[in-house]
Amino acid sequence: MEQPGPESDADQPEGPDPELSATMGFSGFGKKARTFDFNAMFEQTRRTAVERSRKILEEREKAAAEKEKELGNQLGVDNLSAATPCPVGRTSSRDSASCESEDSSDDELIGPPLPPQGSVEDSDDELIGPPLPPGYEGSDKDEDEDDNDNIQEEDEVSALGLDPSGARLITGGYDYDVRFWDFAGMDASLQAFRSLQPCECHQIKSLQYSSTGDVILVVAGNAQAKVLDRDGFPVMECVKGDQYIVDMANTKGHTAMLNSGCWHPKIKEEFLTCSNDGTVRTWDVTNDKKHKGVFKPRSAQGKRVIPTSCTYSRDGKLIAAGCQDGSIQIWDRNMNVHTKFHCRQAHAPGSDTSCLTFSYDGTILASRGGDDTLKTWDIRQFKTPVNSVLGLPSFFPMTDCCFSPDDKLLVTGTSVKKGHGNGKLLFFERETFKKVYELDVTDASVVRCLWHPKLNQIMVGTGNGLAKVYYDPFKSQRGAKLCVVKTKRKERQAETLTQDYIITPHALPMFREPRQRSTRKQLEKDRLDPMKSHKPEPPVAGPGRGGRVGTHGGTLSSYIVKNIALDKTDDSNPREAILRHAKEAEENPYWVAPAYSKTQPKAVFAEVESDEDEPDDKPEWKKRKI
Incomplete structure (x- = not known):
C-alpha cells in the first residue's frame, strides 16, 4: 500500500491542466508527493518485536534455571531439572510443538506474550495484563463454615490491628477499605460497624493501635501516613517531602511509597515509618509539619537501600529495619548516624524482609524473609542467626511472624498459589525451632497473624x-x-408475601381466594387504624373528668388564657370599645358612682377652657399644652 506524500513524482500528470490553470490562476501544485511503503515498515517493526521477545524469553529462561539451581543447593537436592516450557510468545495455531520453528513468520506473534489457548485455569504461571502480587486471589471467597470466628472481607487482608484491651479489631486490605469490628457489639453474623477509605485509592499496608488505644496509625501505599481516632476520624497526617532534594535528611517527610510503620511502645505520641525513598523516620502526633528523626540505611558500598519493614524494641530504645539488600540494620533511637548492630547477609539479596519483631524479653529478634525463611537473632551476637527454617513460601511483602504471650513459641503463615493447597499457620519452639503444631487455615495464603497477650486469641488475615x-x-x-x-438478629422483611398465592383470574366467585397484599401495604393500612397503631387519645374538652385534665386545665391561669387571652373580640379601636358601655354605666352605675352617692351625689367635672379664653400674660409653663 502506498500513500502519496508531498515529494513524490509518481502519478503526477505530465503537464498542468489548462482548465484548472485558467480557473485557479496558477499552473501547478508544487512538488510531487512522496510515497511510503507501509508493508516494508510493518515487516521491519514485526521483526524487531520478535527479536526483542526472543531475547526477553531467553533471559527469563536463564533466570528460572539459575533460581532452580540455587533452590536445589539450599535444599540439598542434586538435580531439580524440569522440562523447559514452550515460550509463551511463539505459539502455533496448528501444533504446540512449534517452539522449534522460531524463525517462521507464520507462527510468530508481535508484541507482548499472549496467553496459551484454552481456559485461564490451565496456566498457573502466566498472567495477562499488568503484574499482580504473587498469590493474588482477591476474587475468591471462602464459603466453608468453621468452628472459629470468620470475619468476611472483600479482598486480601493486608493489615490487622487490635487495641490493647482487645475490644476492637481493625482490618485493612487491597480494596483500600479499613473496617472496624467491635466484639462486644457484634452478633453471630459478624458484621463490621464502620467501613471507610482513609487513603482513598491506596492499599492499606499496616494498621496499629497506640499503646493507650486512643488513636490508630494507618500506613498505606502513599507517602503520607495518617493517624485516626478510635471512631475513624482524622487526627493527623504526615507532611510529604520534596522529591527533588537529593539528601533525604533535608526533606520534611517521605517522598515515596510507605512500606511499614508502628507505634513507640512507651511514648504514646511517637511512631515510626519506612519508605521507598530509603529512609526510616520517627514522627510526633502533635507536630505534623516535620519528622522527628530520620535514619538512612546503607549498603556495604554506602549506597542507599530501601527498608521494607521496621519496628521498635520492647523498651523503645532500638529501631530495627529490614532492607531489600537482605540486611537487617539496628540503630540506637538517639543516634541516627551509625548503626549499632547490622547483618549484611541476613536474607537473600533482592528479597523483601516482610516482618521484624522482638521477643517479650527483648533479647531475640525474629525476621520473616522474602526468601521463604524464618530466622531468629540474638542482638548481643548479631552476626549469625540463632535458628533458621527454610521452605516457608511467602508471596506478600507483609507476611507476619509473632511470638506467643509466654515467649516460648514463634508463629508465622505460609503462602500458596490458587488451587495448590491450603495456607497454613505454623508454630515453632523458640529455642529449638522444632515445629510443634500446624494449622490449615484456608485455601489461600496466610498474610497476617497476630497473637493478643490479654485475650490469648490469634487473629489471621488471609x-x-x-x-x-x-x-x-x-x-x-x-x-x-x-x-x-x-x-x-433476624432482619424484618417488609416486601415479602406472607404465603404463596396462586392467581386464578377465571375462577368462580365461590372458589376465588381473596387477593393477597404485601406486608408493606398491610402495615400502611394498620397505620391508619387508631386501635392497631395505638394512636394517643386527644385531650378532654371542658373541665375534665375521670381523672383526666381538660384542654386548658382547671386552674385560674388556664381560665384566663381561655376566656381573655384567646378572646377573638376586635379591640382595634379602644375608645369605641369603652364607649360601648357608657350608656349602661350612666343608667346603672356599679363601680365608681355608688362610692360617691353620699359624699358627692352630683359629679363635679373640670371645665374645659379654650385657647381664646386664656390670658396672654399667663406664664408659658402654665399654659395648657396641646
Missing part, C-alpha cells in the same frame, strides 16, 4: 479476604467469645 479468629473455650478471655454466643 489472601481470599477472610479475617479469622482462633480461640480456646477455656483459656481465652473475652474477644470472639463475646459475639459467637449471640444469636443472629
Whole structure:
C-alpha cells in the first residue's frame, strides 16, 4: 500500500491542466508527493518485536534455571531439572510443538506474550495484563463454615490491628477499605460497624493501635501516613517531602511509597515509618509539619537501600529495619548516624524482609524473609542467626511472624498459589525451632497473624479476604467469645408475601381466594387504624373528668388564657370599645358612682377652657399644652 506524500513524482500528470490553470490562476501544485511503503515498515517493526521477545524469553529462561539451581543447593537436592516450557510468545495455531520453528513468520506473534489457548485455569504461571502480587486471589471467597470466628472481607487482608484491651479489631486490605469490628457489639453474623477509605485509592499496608488505644496509625501505599481516632476520624497526617532534594535528611517527610510503620511502645505520641525513598523516620502526633528523626540505611558500598519493614524494641530504645539488600540494620533511637548492630547477609539479596519483631524479653529478634525463611537473632551476637527454617513460601511483602504471650513459641503463615493447597499457620519452639503444631487455615495464603497477650486469641488475615479468629473455650478471655454466643438478629422483611398465592383470574366467585397484599401495604393500612397503631387519645374538652385534665386545665391561669387571652373580640379601636358601655354605666352605675352617692351625689367635672379664653400674660409653663 502506498500513500502519496508531498515529494513524490509518481502519478503526477505530465503537464498542468489548462482548465484548472485558467480557473485557479496558477499552473501547478508544487512538488510531487512522496510515497511510503507501509508493508516494508510493518515487516521491519514485526521483526524487531520478535527479536526483542526472543531475547526477553531467553533471559527469563536463564533466570528460572539459575533460581532452580540455587533452590536445589539450599535444599540439598542434586538435580531439580524440569522440562523447559514452550515460550509463551511463539505459539502455533496448528501444533504446540512449534517452539522449534522460531524463525517462521507464520507462527510468530508481535508484541507482548499472549496467553496459551484454552481456559485461564490451565496456566498457573502466566498472567495477562499488568503484574499482580504473587498469590493474588482477591476474587475468591471462602464459603466453608468453621468452628472459629470468620470475619468476611472483600479482598486480601493486608493489615490487622487490635487495641490493647482487645475490644476492637481493625482490618485493612487491597480494596483500600479499613473496617472496624467491635466484639462486644457484634452478633453471630459478624458484621463490621464502620467501613471507610482513609487513603482513598491506596492499599492499606499496616494498621496499629497506640499503646493507650486512643488513636490508630494507618500506613498505606502513599507517602503520607495518617493517624485516626478510635471512631475513624482524622487526627493527623504526615507532611510529604520534596522529591527533588537529593539528601533525604533535608526533606520534611517521605517522598515515596510507605512500606511499614508502628507505634513507640512507651511514648504514646511517637511512631515510626519506612519508605521507598530509603529512609526510616520517627514522627510526633502533635507536630505534623516535620519528622522527628530520620535514619538512612546503607549498603556495604554506602549506597542507599530501601527498608521494607521496621519496628521498635520492647523498651523503645532500638529501631530495627529490614532492607531489600537482605540486611537487617539496628540503630540506637538517639543516634541516627551509625548503626549499632547490622547483618549484611541476613536474607537473600533482592528479597523483601516482610516482618521484624522482638521477643517479650527483648533479647531475640525474629525476621520473616522474602526468601521463604524464618530466622531468629540474638542482638548481643548479631552476626549469625540463632535458628533458621527454610521452605516457608511467602508471596506478600507483609507476611507476619509473632511470638506467643509466654515467649516460648514463634508463629508465622505460609503462602500458596490458587488451587495448590491450603495456607497454613505454623508454630515453632523458640529455642529449638522444632515445629510443634500446624494449622490449615484456608485455601489461600496466610498474610497476617497476630497473637493478643490479654485475650490469648490469634487473629489471621488471609489472601481470599477472610479475617479469622482462633480461640480456646477455656483459656481465652473475652474477644470472639463475646459475639459467637449471640444469636443472629433476624432482619424484618417488609416486601415479602406472607404465603404463596396462586392467581386464578377465571375462577368462580365461590372458589376465588381473596387477593393477597404485601406486608408493606398491610402495615400502611394498620397505620391508619387508631386501635392497631395505638394512636394517643386527644385531650378532654371542658373541665375534665375521670381523672383526666381538660384542654386548658382547671386552674385560674388556664381560665384566663381561655376566656381573655384567646378572646377573638376586635379591640382595634379602644375608645369605641369603652364607649360601648357608657350608656349602661350612666343608667346603672356599679363601680365608681355608688362610692360617691353620699359624699358627692352630683359629679363635679373640670371645665374645659379654650385657647381664646386664656390670658396672654399667663406664664408659658402654665399654659395648657396641646
